[in-house]
Amino acid sequence: MQKVxxxxxxxxxxxxxxxxxxxxxxxxxxxxxxxPVERADALYxxxxxxxxxxxxxxVLVRKSITDSLSASAKYYVDxxxxxxxxxxxxxxxxxxxxERVENSFTLDYLQHKTLISLGYTNSKENDFLxxxxxxxxxxxxxxxLTTVSMGYxxxxxxxxxxxxxxxxxxxxxxxxxxxxxxxxxxxLIVALAFDVTSDAGFLNNPYRKIRYIDPNDSNNFxxxxxxxxxxxxxxxxxxxxxxxxxxxxxxxxxYRLFQDSxxxxxxxxxxxxxxxxxxxWKANLHVRNYSQSSASFYSDLFPYANxxxxxxxxxxxxxxxxxxxxxxxxxxxxxxxxxxIDKSSINFxxxxxxxxxxxxxxxxxxAYASGSEPLYRLNANVMQLFFSLWF
Amino acid sequence: xxxxxxxxxxxxxxxxxxxxEPWVKPYERANLADPIMSFSEDPLSQGYIHHVLQAREGxxxxxxxxxxxxxxx
Numbered sequence: 001m002q003k004v005x006x007x008x009x010x011x012x013x014x015x016x017x018x019x020x021x022x023x024x025x026x027x028x029x030x031x032x033x034x035x036p037v038e039r040a041d042a043l044y045x046x047x048x049x050x051x052x053x054x055x056x057x058x059v060l061v062r063k064s065i066t067d068s069l070s071a072s073a074k075y076y077v078d079x080x081x082x083x084x085x086x087x088x089x090x091x092x093x094x095x096x097x098x099e100r101v102e103n104s105f106t107l108d109y110l111q112h113k114t115l116i117s118l119g120y121t122n123s124k125e126n127d128f129l130x131x132x133x134x135x136x137x138x139x140x141x142x143x144x145l146t147t148v149s150m151g152y153x154x155x156x157x158x159x160x161x162x163x164x165x166x167x168x169x170x171x172x173x174x175x176x177x178x179x180x181x182x183x184x185x186x187x188l189i190v191a192l193a194f195d196v197t198s199d200a201g202f203l204n205n206p207y208r209k210i211r212y213i214d215p216n217d218s219n220n221f222x223x224x225x226x227x228x229x230x231x232x233x234x235x236x237x238x239x240x241x242x243x244x245x246x247x248x249x250x251x252x253x254x255y256r257l258f259q260d261s262x263x264x265x266x267x268x269x270x271x272x273x274x275x276x277x278x279x280x281w282k283a284n285l286h287v288r289n290y291s292q293s294s295a296s297f298y299s300d301l302f303p304y305a306n307x308x309x310x311x312x313x314x315x316x317x318x319x320x321x322x323x324x325x326x327x328x329x330x331x332x333x334x335x336x337x338x339x340x341i342d343k344s345s346i347n348f349x350x351x352x353x354x355x356x357x358x359x360x361x362x363x364x365x366x367a368y369a370s371g372s373e374p375l376y377r378l379n380a381n382v383m384q385l386f387f388s389l390w391f
Numbered sequence: 392x393x394x395x396x397x398x399x400x401x402x403x404x405x406x407x408x409x410x411x412e413p414w415v416k417p418y419e420r421a422n423l424a425d426p427i428m429s430f431s432e433d434p435l436s437q438g439y440i441h442h443v444l445q446a447r448e449g450x451x452x453x454x455x456x457x458x459x460x461x462x463x464x
Binding site for chain 2: 041043045047058059060074076142143144145175177179181183185186187189191193194195196197234235236237238240242244248249250256258260264266268274276282290292295316317322347349351353355378380382384386388
């Protein structure tokens with residue numbers, strides 16, 4: 001039997017490999033990925049809790065330009081009226097008002113089974129400007145049972161301070177995200193998402209203060225500036241799933257783990273249930289629990305001035321839990337006679353947040369000695385009323 | 392050896408049309424296509440809730456949505 005030279009065998013193997021790869025790519029079945037659904041939403045939102053009221057309108061329009069190109073635009077306003085605990089401790093009993101306006105544009109391009117998205121977001125407040133660009137690629141594979149997505153976003157922020165025109169600072173972030181969604185059965189879909197975000201620059205809130213014990217009277221405290229690290233890196237891993245119940249309802253759940261280089265560890269779990277009924281109606285109930293540990297440089301009350309290199313008293317960096325309950329109700333209208341509108345719906349959603357802080361005290365309670373004030377609690381009502389149109 | 396194994400896998404994948412035979416056929420996906428099974432059924436509403444939570448919680452990321460700016464006082 002004639003022997004084949006090893007070099008020839010390797011070359012033949014490689015040629016077959018290349019041919020098989022090309023054949024595999026050519027044998028992918030027809031398109032599975034789709035462009036985002038054409039729809040328009042007009043929403044009014046309201047947040048009321050902890051002395052803060054934030055409300056405003058939001059509009060989102062998604063429209064296909066060609067068979068493979070879709071565009072969307074979003075307009076969002078926060079009108080803020082605040083006399084929060086943070087404002088009252090630092091400024092006394094005064095209320096401030098401001099507005100934030102956000103505009104976003106997204107382009108989605110579909111090529112075979114690949115969806116490519118480009119996005120730009122601009123957010124403006126009188127003391128905070130934010131620009132974000134994003135890019136993501138999503139690919140359907142394995143008979144369209146699996147969708148793999150990868151994305152990158154870059155954000156650049158300019159931070160100001162009302163009443164101090166000399167204050168100006170900048171920050172930026174890079175975000176890398178990846179996710180896989182997988183159809184497991186004809187009634188079950190799950191998704192896994194992983195994010196890494198890296199921030200650099202001025203990451204404080206310029207208005208917040210730390211407090212330390214007054215060296216002349218230990219019952220009192222003195223306010224001082226916060227000092228944050230100039231960098232932060234965080235990772236988040238989430239798994240979520242949806243199960244279709246035999247009587248036309250959906251049960252869903254989500255679990256997320258988070259940790260960052262500031263020492264914050266958190267996790268949250270959510271479970272929800274959606275039930276269409278009486279032909280046009282749909283109801284949703286959900287409950288969510290979030291808990292986190294504090295940042296390593298957080299303290300409610302520092303022992304003396306300049307006690308550490310980094311010091312924070314942001315309650316968002318403290319140890320706390322947030323237990324929230326919510327419901328939603330929707331009514332769907334049939335399409336118009338003209339055929340321009342496929343369907344429309346009117347929706348109301350309500351969520352109640354209950355945040356219990358474990359090491360953030362209510363420093364407004366001057367009847368108590370510093371460090372022995374009652375722990376702070378925050379209850380908030382979050383409401384949304386929106387109208388959706390599919391065309 | 393690795394190349395030969397890879398070749399075997401690719402030849403099998405090519406011959407079977409698409410590496411893995413989908414165990415849930417396209418015509419069996421009616422339930423999954425129902426809007427109540429979408430991870431982002433109402434994107435504007437979902438984005439708003441993410442923004443509310445991001446401003447009040449230390450965690451961020453892997454939400455399956457996006458937010459922007461501060462608006463957190």
